[in-house]
Amino acid sequence: MLSHSVEDYLKAIYELEEDFGLVTTSLLAVHLDVRPASVTGMVQKLAKARPRLVNYERHRGVGLTPAGRQIALEVIRHHRLIELYLAQALGYEWDRVDAEAEKLEHVISEEFEDKIAALLGDPTTDPHGDPIPAKDGTVAEASRRPLTSSQPGETVRVARVRDDDPAFLRYLAELGVTLNAIVQVADRAPFDGPLHVVVGARTHALGRSVTDKIFVEPQ
Amino acid sequence: MLSHSVEDYLKAIYELEEDFGLVTTSLLAVHLDVRPASVTGMVQKLAKARPRLVNYERHRGVGLTPAGRQIALEVIRHHRLIELYLAQALGYEWDRVDAEAEKLEHVISEEFEDKIAALLGDPTTDPHGDPIPAKDGTVAEASRRPLTSSQPGETVRVARVRDDDPAFLRYLAELGVTLNAIVQVADRAPFDGPLHVVVGARTHALGRSVTDKIFVEPQ
DNA sequence: ACCCTAATTTAGCCTTGCCTAAATATTGTC
DNA sequence: GACAATATTTAGGCAAGGCTAAATTAGGGT
Numbered sequence: 001m002l003s004h005s006v007e008d009y010l011k012a013i014y015e016l017e018e019d020f021g022l023v024t025t026s027l028l029a030v031h032l033d034v035r036p037a038s039v040t041g042m043v044q045k046l047a048k049a050r051p052r053l054v055n056y057e058r059h060r061g062v063g064l065t066p067a068g069r070q071i072a073l074e075v076i077r078h079h080r081l082i083e084l085y086l087a088q089a090l091g092y093e094w095d096r097v098d099a100e101a102e103k104l105e106h107v108i109s110e111e112f113e114d115k116i117a118a119l120l121g122d123p124t125t126d127p128h129g130d131p132i133p134a135k136d137g138t139v140a141e142a143s144r145r146p147l148t149s150s151q152p153g154e155t156v157r158v159a160r161v162r163d164d165d166p167a168f169l170r171y172l173a174e175l176g177v178t179l180n181a182i183v184q185v186a187d188r189a190p191f192d193g194p195l196h197v198v199v200g201a202r203t204h205a206l207g208r209s210v211t212d213k214i215f216v217e218p219q
Numbered sequence: 220m221l222s223h224s225v226e227d228y229l230k231a232i233y234e235l236e237e238d239f240g241l242v243t244t245s246l247l248a249v250h251l252d253v254r255p256a257s258v259t260g261m262v263q264k265l266a267k268a269r270p271r272l273v274n275y276e277r278h279r280g281v282g283l284t285p286a287g288r289q290i291a292l293e294v295i296r297h298h299r300l301i302e303l304y305l306a307q308a309l310g311y312e313w314d315r316v317d318a319e320a321e322k323l324e325h326v327i328s329e330e331f332e333d334k335i336a337a338l339l340g341d342p343t344t345d346p347h348g349d350p351i352p353a354k355d356g357t358v359a360e361a362s363r364r365p366l367t368s369s370q371p372g373e374t375v376r377v378a379r380v381r382d383d384d385p386a387f388l389r390y391l392a393e394l395g396v397t398l399n400a401i402v403q404v405a406d407r408a409p410f411d412g413p414l415h416v417v418v419g420a421r422t423h424a425l426g427r428s429v430t431d432k433i434f435v436e437p438q
Numbered sequence: 439a440c441c442c443t444a445a446t447t448t449a450g451c452c453t454t455g456c457c458t459a460a461a462t463a464t465t466g467t468c
Numbered sequence: 469g470a471c472a473a474t475a476t477t478t479a480g481g482c483a484a485g486g487c488t489a490a491a492t493t494a495g496g497g498t
Binding site for chain 1: 455459
């Protein structure tokens with residue numbers, strides 16, 4: 001049994017690798033809300049573990065080994081299944097599921113995992129559009145096309161929102177920018193100016209930091 | 220936020236107080252599967268906490284203060300609600316719910332608690348017949364009449380089974396001795412000999428250590 | 439009343455995972 | 469190519485909550 005802390009590190013390394021490519025000490029520190037010195041300590045421990053869980057090169061960064069990736073995927077499967085279960089079975093709002101799943105993911109048994117997966121019909125996507133890894137470790141490809149890159153005139157479908165901040169998620173929900181919402185790009189101001197999008201009958205101006213976190217599929 | 224460990228101690232003290240009256244160091248140690256020396260250390264810490272969580276007298280034992288009792292009841296409410304939820308919503312067998320609830324009880328939010336309580340219709344009894352404390356801290360009286368004390372000829376209803384061991388619970392289930400089962404006491408051998416009980420069409424001989432853990436209501 | 443046994447407590451140590459402060463490495467700029 | 473700014477690592481500590489071994493206390497039996 002691995003500690004919650006180890007599971008959190010492996011999960012974070014997986015997700016940061018996905019989102020940013022290279023995983024540095026400081027990136028992990030920000031993400032896990034600990035000091036960089038603590039990250040160095042833990043990362044060295046993970047690299048010394050048998051089987052080795054991460055590949056670590058001093059002053060450069062860290063990446064998962066196959067063994068580390070497998071554990072990360074199990075934790076992420078737990079997390080995303082739980083998020084979906086909370087939303088579907090218990091009526092949670094999409095901005096509340098992450099915090100609860102964060103705690104539950106480390107303690108549920110395989111039986112619990114299997115039972116909620118079966119009840120949900122072996123789902124492949126969580127309430128934020130992130131893919132749910134299968135038990136065999138396969139993961140569907142997620143959209144990597146930020147709304148930021150959409151051109152005026154395009155119509156797209158919101159496929160994924162890559163942020164856990166409840167305030168941010170509530171803000172989006174209020175605008176009608178929810179999972180699978182259809183959005184029309186009306187206009188883009190130059191120099192990273194706001195993107196104007198039409199959602200239903202309303203038009204909103206979205207800043208760059210917002211559109212960077214919304215991933216879409218062409219419609 | 221209290222540590223899982225502190226919550227476990229308070230819960231155990233509450234339950235042992237209920238079941239045995241006086242709570243000694245060694246009783247707690249057995250129950251929590253730690254060494255007596257560790258119990259002494261933690262109990263002293265709980266007694267020094269502000270607000271004080273336990274009353275502790277060296278070499279005599281411990282008991283909960285009102286503040287400690289309140290926390291214990293919250294943890295127990297979590298535990299028993301979760302047990303019932305696992306059984307009713309996820310189809311767990313009654314011998315599997317305890318282990319899972321043991322881990323979940325420490326991490327669920329109040330929102331989770333409220334949502335499953337509402338879904339279950341604000342239940343008052345868990346799958347083993349233990350009362351579920353209400354949010355205001357009130358607890359229904361549980362049966363304190365062990366099957367051991369029933370006389371030949373009596374017909375009783377199984378109201379509560381006070382053991383978490385999965386093997387024991389599966390054994391009882393196999394005999395048909397489940398919650399609310401109707402049982403007839405046929406015969407009692409002298410000198411703590413086995414009690415013969417009729418359940419449905421079958422008769423079983425139950426040893427003292429078994430009948431001590433089954434609590435009944437007159438039928 | 440005393441002594442022996444069993445229970446309890448104390449003392450001292452270990453591991454985990456975090457922290458701060460100081461040292462060191464890397465990198466971008468001139 | 470040197471140096472300043474930034475990132476990372478090392479060193480040393482701390483709190484929690486276990487453990488073992490040794491000391492102490494309580495209580496029952498004679």
